Amino acid sequence: MNKFNIIAAILLVVGVAIFFSLSKDVSTYASFSEASENHHRVKVAGILAKDKEMYYNPQENPNYFSFFLRDPKGEERKVVLLQGKPQDFDRSEQVVVTGEMKGDEFIANEVLLKCPSKYKDEEIYVKKQI
């Protein structure tokens, strides 16, 4: 099937082209300092700073939730999430946010939480003694 080899070749070229165009879609997990340098949309994976303030006041603005995140380099920044406060946020430890730096704040509109409890429950629940 000779003609198909040609088509296959075309598809291959397109595929390679797509592969190289991927760099726009793909990024590494950035640290906050990297994010402030390049001003692109990036993902930052970090640990929720539970000792710092988490602010959500729906009456004031239901689409504004802020918290502090510590990136793998140990840098802690304020993250503003343009969403409501995700349920179970207080229990999560690892947080992945997608967005960009604006000044000192990381503005995110996407968040993924890894709750230690959600899919593996390493606790045994003991019946309450009544």
Added chain:
Amino acid sequence: MSPIQYVGEHLWIGHVIHAAVIIGFLASINGVYAYFKNAKTQSADWHRYGRWSYLIQGLMVVTTIGLLFYSMFNHYYEYEYVRHHISDDLKLKYLLAAFWEGQEGSFLLWMFWNVLLGLALIKTAGRWESPVMGLLSLMQAFLFSMIIGLYFGFGEHVLKLGSSPALLVRETFAAPIFQNPEYLKLIKGNGLNPLLQNYWMTIHPPTLFLGFASTIVPFLFAFSGWYYKDAKAWLKPAQEWALFSGFILGTGILMGGAWAYEALSFGGYWAWDPVENMSLVPWIMIIAGLHTNMIARATGRAVRTTYIYYLLAFILVLYASYMTRSGVLGETSAHAFTDMGLEWQLILLCVSFIGIGLYKYFQNKSMVSLPSDEDKINSREYWMFIGAMILLFSAVLITSSTSLPVFNKIIKLFQPDFKGHVIVDSISHHNRFQLWIAVLVCLLSGFAETLRFKEGHWDEFKSRFLKLITISVIAAAALYAATFKSLDSNSWQHLLLFFAGIFAICSNLTYLFTFLRGNLKLAGSAIAHLGFGVMVLGILFTGLNKKIISTNLFAQQDLIDGFNTEDYMKNLVLIKNAPMTIKEYEVTYNSDTLLDPFNREFEIRFDQKDAEGKTVKSFNSAPSLVYSRNENQSPSSNPSVHRSWKQDLYTYVNWLPPSMMNQESAEKSEAELKYQNYHITLNDTFFFSSGYGILKSLKNTVQNAEYEKKPGDGILACNLEFHQLNDTNTYTSQPAIISRGEFFYSLPAIQNDLGLKMKINPSSLEMYYPNSQDGKDAEMKVNDEVFIDGYKIQFTGFDKNPSHESFDFHPEDIAVAATLIITTPEGKKIKSEPIFCIRKNEVKVIPAFHFDDQIRLSCFKIDPQSESISIKFLKYNSAQTIDLDLAEKAPRNDMIVIQSILFPGINLFWLGAITMLGGVFISGIKRWIKF
């Protein structure tokens, strides 16, 4: 130390499961050997041996499933799988969902389907039986190894083979509780993830897994064809099974979309999550293989391609298992399984079948003779082949992007400091590329259908072909011109896809009615492609015209540049009974009800208004929350979908006050309040920073949904009135406190408009409900009178059928009320009926309270012989005061945040997808049952 003798365990189940899995594993390996021996020697003995092996392993699968199910049904929490997935309060209808929630259960489900598929194949495969069943037995052996749970020690290294579903809790955890031989009485089940407590979870996983399991069958026939060096005959059964697999797997995926749409709150049916992607690609490959299979049967071309495509479809299922079960997806997927240490086994499974498939392919690929003539560009097979290639291309693209975490992992092996790449916005990434696949599929399917296989009379056929295509193009253009404005997008790519979808619909309809003259028997492919076109339109409408209507008009518009307004206009705050206007709707949060301890349903009313503000349509939306058994975990939010033929209105609760969220948040929020104590007297005024309050009255009744009356409860409630400076409104609150035995329960009140939270301090209770030992005793007979502290008490008789507002009588109770008349020193007469009750040799004394007069009267003994009673009378003196704890700046508890999304054309999506699968179904029926 002697081993602890645990009480109440059902260890035999675990032993039988272990034995069954090992026997099943060995029987499967036997099956592989016997069947391949038979394939070589064609001996009846080996054949029988192979079949028996398969039957035995099938029996072992059923035994394992039966016993695991039995222990889940009976809540045998000594088993980790049971404890992890079941809880006492889990409804029976979710037992199946709980069964396949975990990895072991889903492996068993897969094996179960393999058993049934194997039985069907034994019955129907005929001369292909040996290689088909031999390879299927190998697959079963691999699956058995995943749940075998054996450990091999190599020095310091422990090699784990499989994860057993019969593992005991005490083998999994090292906890002090296992020092207690009766630990079983203490542990409780973990329960099913609330997200999975949905009826779709009963049918979606088994359908999907039947789809996954069945992808092996077309490959089995391809393999057998190669095995016997028969390039032709295998194509027929392979095609039949590919139709079956395509239909079932497609249905399973669609059900998953329906579940996501109804139960998850990301607002859609598809999110390009790795788990979704990896279930889609095998289906795409099955469909691609189906197309080349048809070419092969019609023309003798593309036989090798068909083999490769079917192999790929099956390998992708194995690869998907590796991706979702090995933990490699990590933080990129919201719903993969957790790692269970099966990674190397899953890799081995993939590699083995890739090896077997490719080895056989290259060994015998020269058996396929290539046709000598050139492909004709005007033949159907030419364009079908291109179509199948495009499907392959689509699968490769999706798989590559989704495999990014796998690539990262491989690079990290060589370069430990490699940081790893991740796709930033996977939805737009996949949509951008798959859009072109959809355009090509629509256009190709539109006209290739009209062509004929092995075109030999093109000159005669040409005019007819052109006529059909012209009709289709004109119809599509007209329809496009009439409707393209309804799409909320000007991007030419979207408009192109829109046209392509319409063209697919028009051309396939034209084909259906002119070529086939409505003959449904042959119409399978046309219907499937027609459905695809409709589905594409549905995807465009739901994706582009989707409107988040829950925008808050007062949100700061100029918050941050670079983010479109949609980013921060998604949520709406609703306060109970306060209507909000959004777009053409007036939305009111009416109520929330706790249906059962784990289910809270909200009632949100939508009134659709016309231009003059008149209500044209009203409906209720009832999103709900499912609480987890773990009271510290937040509930999961179940959306509510109001359906209409044009669009769906999809609503879910996105945030709720901490007090409804979970124990931890409630406590945290409570701890942040600063209470101030006020000692207040009836009708007196007390001041706090933003206003003043008045204690209007005290009562001994309370109406509170959270309070369930129990016998002997003492209630203290009060009516408070609040005023604010510069505000003529009066605000009221009714806090209460209950004394029950040695405990007290506070029923705090929240005055949301003023941000006040108040509780009656327990010290107030002591004044009103003095210790029950206090009081003066007297013994009385009927018609006796006594005077205590200036009160005259007359005993007038018994009431044999007493009633009490808060006492819950049992049928076996022997209860009598003594009827007494109390006359106060002021001359007021009070009828008092203290109750004396015997329940199973236990005496219950239910005193009568006369709250206004501060009197308590109880009857603590009845002598049936002399018909006399012993009473205890107490007059307690206290001022009409209470201690009130009041906190200001309390958060509202009558406020929720919702998200409401309009999905126009969602029904086009479902209709299209169902039509497409219906087309596959019709083709399948035609092949399976000749009619």
